[in-house]
Amino acid sequence: MEHEFxxxxxxxxxxxxxxxxxxxxxxxxxxxxIDLGMGNPDQPTPKxxxxxxxxxxxxxxxxxxxxxxxxxxxxKALSSYYERRFGVSIDPETEAIVTxxxxxxxxxxxxxxxxxxxxxxxxxxxxxxxxFGFIIxxxxxxxIPITPDEHLIAALDRAVQHSVPKPTAVILNYPxxxxxxxxxxxxxxxxxxxxxxHGIWILSDLAYSEIxxxxxxxxxxxxxxxxxxxxxxxxxxxxxxxxxxxxIGFACGNKELISALTRIxxxxxxxxxxxxxxxxxxxLNGPQDCVDEIRALxxxxxxxxxxxxxxxxxxxxxxEATMFAWAPLPPAFRHLGSLxxxxxxxxEAKVAVSPGVGFGEHGxxxxxxxxxxxxxxxxxxxxxxxxxxxxxxxxxxxxxxxREA
Numbered sequence: 001m002e003h004e005f006x007x008x009x010x011x012x013x014x015x016x017x018x019x020x021x022x023x024x025x026x027x028x029x030x031x032x033x034i035d036l037g038m039g040n041p042d043q044p045t046p047k048x049x050x051x052x053x054x055x056x057x058x059x060x061x062x063x064x065x066x067x068x069x070x071x072x073x074x075x076k077a078l079s080s081y082y083e084r085r086f087g088v089s090i091d092p093e094t095e096a097i098v099t100x101x102x103x104x105x106x107x108x109x110x111x112x113x114x115x116x117x118x119x120x121x122x123x124x125x126x127x128x129x130x131x132f133g134f135i136i137x138x139x140x141x142x143x144i145p146i147t148p149d150e151h152l153i154a155a156l157d158r159a160v161q162h163s164v165p166k167p168t169a170v171i172l173n174y175p176x177x178x179x180x181x182x183x184x185x186x187x188x189x190x191x192x193x194x195x196x197x198h199g200i201w202i203l204s205d206l207a208y209s210e211i212x213x214x215x216x217x218x219x220x221x222x223x224x225x226x227x228x229x230x231x232x233x234x235x236x237x238x239x240x241x242x243x244x245x246x247x248i249g250f251a252c253g254n255k256e257l258i259s260a261l262t263r264i265x266x267x268x269x270x271x272x273x274x275x276x277x278x279x280x281x282x283x284l285n286g287p288q289d290c291v292d293e294i295r296a297l298x299x300x301x302x303x304x305x306x307x308x309x310x311x312x313x314x315x316x317x318x319x320e321a322t323m324f325a326w327a328p329l330p331p332a333f334r335h336l337g338s339l340x341x342x343x344x345x346x347x348e349a350k351v352a353v354s355p356g357v358g359f360g361e362h363g364x365x366x367x368x369x370x371x372x373x374x375x376x377x378x379x380x381x382x383x384x385x386x387x388x389x390x391x392x393x394x395x396x397x398x399x400x401x402x403r404e405a
Contacts, residue, residue: 010135015358019342023352034381037352039177039323039370041242043297046290049241052282056275066271069262070098070250074277077284078235078250085209086220090252095228097258097265098280100272102207102234102249105261107133108268109232109251112260113201114139119163121156121170121200125178125356125363130171130205142167143360148174148183153190160198169201175208175218178359178368179326180319182212185219192224192231201257202231207249210240210291212321213299222253232257239323240291241283248272248280298323301371301378308382312389316369325369327353332392338364348395349388351381 019037026033044050056062069075075092082088090096099105110133114120120134124143131141142163144155159167172191174183195202204221212218221227232253238244251261271277306318306325316327333341338355345367346352354370356363373381388395 007136007138011132015339015355018339019346019352019355022343022346026346026350031350033346033350033352034373034377034384035352036369036371036373036381037354038372039239040372041239041244041294041323042372042374043242043294045242045246046283048286048290049243049279049283052286053275053279056278062274062278064274066274066277068265068269068271070096070271071274071277071281074098074248074281074284077281078252081284082220082222082252085217086223088220088222090222091255094255095258096250096252097262098271098277099234099249099251099261099265100269101238101247102205102236102251103129104247105234105249105251106130106203106205107136108264109203109257109261110134110139111137112264113169113257117165118168119159119165121159121167123152123171123173123176124361125359125366126171127173127177127205128359130173131360134169139168143362144170146176146179146181146362148181148187153194156191156194156200160200166198167200169203170195171203171205172221173205173207175212175321177205177208177322178324178354178356178363178366180322180324182218182321185223188219188221188224188227192221192227195230196226200230201254202227204231204233204253206233207236208239208322209235211295211298211323213295213302214320218321228253228255230254232261237280237283240294242294243280243283246272246276246280248276298371301373301375304375305369305371305378305382308379309385312382312386314385314389323371325371326356327367327369329365329367330389332396334365338367342367344395345385345388349381349384351384 075096078096079090079092082090106129114137116138118139120139120141121144122131122141123146145151209218234251236249309316316325319325338357342355354368356366
């Protein structure tokens with residue numbers, strides 16, 4: 001029996017799947033593909049965190065069901081992190097919850113606060129779970145600009161005036177994935193004031209809070225007075241401590257939103273495996289020099305890649321944060337769009353990137369490049385791209401002929 005399920009009908013084909021399938025075929029054919037697509041840290045988790053996991057594993061009591069809210073020690077560690085990093089007080093009992101990565105937390109909170117037809121405000125381009133968490137929950141997504149400036153504030157005002165019903169929530173994500181843009185406290189203050197006045201929830205994604213390259217660490221929206229009246233913030237150990245596969249994230253802030261997420265999760269899971277949570281506690285409470293090293297590694301890779309691409313004639317802005325560069329399509333390839341350009345780059349240069357259209361229609365003029373290969377491989381990628389650009393006219397002609405055929 002064939003049936004087209006309602007929620008599946010609302011999900012478009014996954015753009016990244018096409019590039020991933022090409023990548024798999026190329027590797028199966030023996031091609032050496034340099035993968036700058038997925039934001040998947042390539043370095044090992046710091047040793048003291050792994051050692052704590054092993055220690056916890058030796059205790060049979062940790063092998064039982066855990067707590068869907070997260071173990072108390074980990075919630076206290078998150079509270080301590082917010083106090084020392086942002087000067088924000090978080091009650092570990094009522095204002096914090098552990099999630100299976102920030103992605104799961106965002107999706108489940110979207111389910112908890114959304115009703116069919118509710119209007120949610122989401123930047124475009126955006127990390128896919130930001131809009132699709134709401135879409136899966138049956139809500140309607142209205143796009144707003146990504147830039148943390150007057151344009152976004154004006155878009156919020158238009159949304160309030162012209163949306164029926166009034167918007168329920170807005171997503172913010174700074175440092176931003178995929179664009180790497182940063183927001184400051186002045187901007188957060190304006191958004192908090194606006195949303196408090198209009199009764200709009202704020203869901204802030206701060207997953208890249210510790211991957212920054214200038215002297216000013218990215219702020220938390222919870223630093224703003226009154227933010228906890230309407231805002232909840234998601235963080236993660238994935239990028240900060242090279243722990244993406246461990247699937248530990250957090251939400252903290254507004255008690256009502258945390259309570260709603262806690263209630264939903266109590267029906268869906270028993271929390272992450274306790275030894276993993278113990279190890280994540282060691283990450284937050286332990287020495288932080290490993291974070292400095294991870295940050296320095298991404299900065300070095302950024303500088304090598306951006307300098308190399310500039311020398312190849314590709315003017316890619318240097319990101320101030322995150323592990324991504326948001327690269328405008330070179331002029332000669334803009335007519336192709338980001339998906340076709342990504343496929344062409346993969347086929348001809350053996351370099352994989354993420355097409356910007358996968359993050360929303362307004363990302364189609366860009367590709368996202370992840371800083372996930374070592375310096376040798378990054379330089380190899382730059383050489384391949386340079387060679388590709390040297391013969392691009394013939395490559396474009398051949399590609400056009402193939403399309404016509």
